[in-house]
Amino acid sequence: MTPLRADAARSRERILEAARRHDPRDLRLNDVAREAGVGVGTVYRHFATAHALVEALTFEALDRLAEVARTAAARPDPGHAFETALRAVLDLHLESGGLQAVLLANEDMSEEVAALKSAILTELGSLLERAQAAGVVRPDVSPEQVQRLVCGIEYAVRLGTLQDRDVFVDTLLAGLRAH
Amino acid sequence: MTPLRADAARSRERILEAARRHDPRDLRLNDVAREAGVGVGTVYRHFATAHALVEALTFEALDRLAEVARTAAARPDPGHAFETALRAVLDLHLESGGLQAVLLANEDMSEEVAALKSAILTELGSLLERAQAAGVVRPDVSPEQVQRLVCGIEYAVRLGTLQDRDVFVDTLLAGLRAH
């Protein structure tokens, strides 16, 4: 990929900056264009779909998610590692509204994001497996199911206030505990 | 309210029938009109907003929900009553895609629906309170929080397959259990 032309790089930054001021789950690319001070065409050239723009916005959070997974994998106690990771994952979901869409999408994603996603899922999967082998997490859930449950809890928190976060994540963790 | 004219009653039924073939969370009133064989204007006269139409579609489920709440309230064992009710509530949510929107809405609802909703919430609330008093459900959740958790689990199930339903509801119930 050839490096961006100077004006293109400027536009891209302006677009991202404007997009950050919006809810990633309800992006109006026309609005973003106006607020960024560029034409609509420019937005669509840089990001072919709204999803592509969300992906770019979410990249940092996705990166932190990978970091969380790696850090947790290094912890000795499987149960503690799983719990810490799950809490951190939910927090990231709540901070970055676009994370869920990006993680759940199955197409239209860049190579880069696809690689990150698969690395994250593998890491979190083995984290879960370890906790299950240690007998601290119920054995009848798959990594994908845990992922969907986290998305469900994120959804539930968003239905009310952020105050609910602690009770909800405690409830999920208690529900996932073996026995 | 004066009784409907014959053609109006016929149109209403055709509209409801056509609407039932659609996902309540994504209703195109124009499509409904075409499939019902009536003009768009007719749809909008019968149901001022998409939400009003969903409310009408959901009425039966809402009624069954009230029934569930009443039946559960009659059970002697508080823990069992709560668990049975919660399972039934989730099943109703999964069957009727519009239930969540209707239950969570705070405006634009008919007198009739508002009354049903408040009755349901009261009943389910006292069900929860009983279970908490008996020490079988964690005391730090409110009825509204439980409602949001159920919506979150419904959401999580919809993200995957209906197969997940049992594991997910078990997880939620385990999480809500005291200790």
Added chain:
DNA sequence: GCACTATACGGATAGACCATCCGCTTTTGG
């Protein structure tokens, strides 16, 4: 600095969808 080409820009506009309004039709009741 200049000319030339590849890139990028902007916004007019086509297409899809929503919801209203009003002239015409049907039903109802006398």
Added chain:
DNA sequence: CCAAAAGCGGATGGTCTATCCGTATAGTGC
């Protein structure tokens, strides 16, 4: 059978999305 009330339908204006292409600008070799 007739008049008035009630209902019907779809043309229409408004909003939003996404594309296309004529114009403008950055980069490049001289």
